[in-house]
Amino acid sequence: MSEPKPGSTERETDRIEAFSDGVFAIAITLLILDIKVPRQSSSSLLVMLLNLWPAYFAYILSFVMIGIYWAQHHYIFKLFQKTNHLLNLLNLFFLLCIAFLPFPTQVLNEYMLDSANQTAAATFYAFGLLLPAGSWFLMWLYATHGRRIVDNRLDPGYLRRMTVQYGGSVALYLGAVLLSLIDFRWGLGLCVGLTLLYLLPPPRPRYVDDQS
């Protein structure tokens, strides 16, 4: 039973990655549909285009977030030696959260300057970032618990470090949701800060017999 049979449910991760890449690429490109061409009004087109800055801000923030998740997805799936049915489902749930992101992005860009609703808009956007962080953490916990999915040779310290990082990420986005309720600027500021933090290179995986 060393060789997987054709049709075995323990498959290579190539296809799940290719499908996930498709969803990432489409979700990231659909974000532009959230920016609507301003309609004729009394102000000039230039002024109207400049007034769209919340839309540009939301576009850039969500684009970078999805891009970071794409890179992280590749980075982590290289540590996975196989996949199984439940990992596929957890990945599907994660993709559901990624594909959802264009919606809170549009809510943010349309209501960010509306003083009556900007708190709700920022809270909903932070919640929209909490969803992929949470589903990602779930997938990571499942894959590393008892080393179900991850490479056996990975250093336990490295795995613990990543668990703390992903769990901390969930806690921070939860914080961003709560902060938004107090002041939408603080909540959004935390979201921007986290995005900048995630632009740093991820820690290099360590293996048990790694001398480097």
Added chain:
Amino acid sequence: MSEPKPGSTERETDRIEAFSDGVFAIAITLLILDIKVPRQSSSSLLVMLLNLWPAYFAYILSFVMIGIYWAQHHYIFKLFQKTNHLLNLLNLFFLLCIAFLPFPTQVLNEYMLDSANQTAAATFYAFGLLLPAGSWFLMWLYATHGRRIVDNRLDPGYLRRMTVQYGGSVALYLGAVLLSLIDFRWGLGLCVGLTLLYLLPPPRPRYVDDQS
């Protein structure tokens, strides 16, 4: 004639799978466009966002359905050793039904709370799920009849079992269409129940000389 000539119509299934994956990934990601940002009104944004729950429900249900079909498509195409012109056409027809799903999803999410039209909306949505189930069953029947396409070594009992399962699926979605006409809640409930059922891992393919 053991080696296929370049350009032979009996090809590997790689390309048809890659194209199908593209359609799956796009259809699943386009679902988010069905959720429209609520426009300014007298109620607060938070209330409006909560009132969109039928849209979230329809988004999740259709997302999971397309994800299940994607997994099933890979699962079954691994049993196919070749493809031919008619299988390509049947697969195209199946993809037409998958790509159609965002439309009944949007009909459901916009009319689910409209008491005058919720029966029609749920019936149309169940019909939208019947279409891929039916075209999938057609493709399966064609591929397995006389073992045209499937691997010769597959156990006949396994093939029969899958035929019963896919045929039963068609019957159950037909039932969901009819149930929706009586009470839209029963019809939708059956759709949700079937989706949950399909989240279970598929049976492992058995081969004639399989000892496991």
Added chain:
Amino acid sequence: MSEPKPGSTERETDRIEAFSDGVFAIAITLLILDIKVPRQSSSSLLVMLLNLWPAYFAYILSFVMIGIYWAQHHYIFKLFQKTNHLLNLLNLFFLLCIAFLPFPTQVLNEYMLDSANQTAAATFYAFGLLLPAGSWFLMWLYATHGRRIVDNRLDPGYLRRMTVQYGGSVALYLGAVLLSLIDFRWGLGLCVGLTLLYLLPPPRPRYVDDQS
């Protein structure tokens, strides 16, 4: 000079095919966005959904057309042994015509039942089908003239036969444009007839030393 240098402009066709597949898959899936959920009116949702039959008709027709072009693209690019800059440009122009198709599709579905404009709508749709047929024919002529791109061992009779078929296709779609001007039903009927014709399997490529 037998081995291509890295970066040579005479490349494998893999990447151009993958990019083209992406455009095919997206264009075919975007067609569903042409079908708009009917808004509240005095008639029931069921009646409104049934009244959308021109949209379903246009969706199916264009979906099948793009699917046929996808299959044809793969079929022909297997005969190509290399690519070059001009072939890339001709392929890009062909993709421009494929990606344009959702627009005439939507024009047709919105104006097909409007007696004042149905002639213009059908003519424009037939023109929308003429564009990919014409750009495809251009690409084929370029690739086969002096056997620039196609496999040298291909039978000249086979190449001539395909040239006649693709050229005839351009002539027939031109005919559909003109017929639409006389009676939109005849023009659309010809478009449907041609689509059904193209569902037949393509002729098998013949090679010079082919005994089959």
Added chain:
Amino acid sequence: MSEPKPGSTERETDRIEAFSDGVFAIAITLLILDIKVPRQSSSSLLVMLLNLWPAYFAYILSFVMIGIYWAQHHYIFKLFQKTNHLLNLLNLFFLLCIAFLPFPTQVLNEYMLDSANQTAAATFYAFGLLLPAGSWFLMWLYATHGRRIVDNRLDPGYLRRMTVQYGGSVALYLGAVLLSLIDFRWGLGLCVGLTLLYLLPPPRPRYVDDQS
């Protein structure tokens, strides 16, 4: 340390290219959504379709531009022997600019004939073309500085020539932005001229020991 470890941040460029191809293919195909079906009015459908020529013009121009960048991306990434975290981020920023292009395209097509706003529309469109040119130049400078990323055997003269070309491109698009402010026709004319220029085949890469 000659072999990269699994999970090393110095990876092959395959995945970044596949993801970029996805974004190119989706952005290029989404352009068609910018062309809106004209609504019922007093003029005939044919007249309305002809009056959409600015939309066709903008569609073709942006389609060809994205197609050129796609080809250029492949062309250059073949010169790259590896990738790293910062190159990934620079590539992501470049893709952000490519995915943004459908928006200035729609602004141009809606306001090109509006005499009060056509200057702003053309300037914004030229700016929309400046963005990918600039981010492309940044990525090239990073990759070639100290030969961080590019193949070591590439001829220094060839690299200098490409640096001049990409830098010149940024300057010319900046010129197009400024020209648009004076007369929108001159600015758009420069954009069209540059696009035609980029349709020429790229110079063949030269290697240090290259005799050709």
